[in-house]
Amino acid sequence: MAQKKKKDRLNFQGKDLEYYNALIEAREKVLAQMQYRVDEALDRSNAEKRGVSTHMADVSNDNARHEMELRMLSEDGDVLKLIEEALKRLENGEYGRCQECGEPISEGRLKIRPYAVFCVKCKTKHEEQARR
């Protein structure tokens, strides 16, 4: 099997460049979001240290909120991983193909989720399996 030449990130052109920019933009958005969540959590824990929330009801609300934040942060982390993988696929010339069936992922879908791993068909299949 012939080894495909790896593309240089700095030399992306045309569609590749568009996808690259979309991925970088998505990555910046996620990073900013994570930073915001961390800052928020820090602010609140500082407020808590000053004894702002002392009622039991507040405390359990805070715990639930903490848990939700942690879950969202880990989801952000997952997206970051997907973006990194998509960037690698772009370099390898495999970008935009479903990692399951190998069919091209529609451009409309890539516009919404530039780091999409599966085509709509396979994604739907996975979601149906997860629901069972």
Ligand SMILES: [Zn+2]
């Ligand atoms: Zn597929």
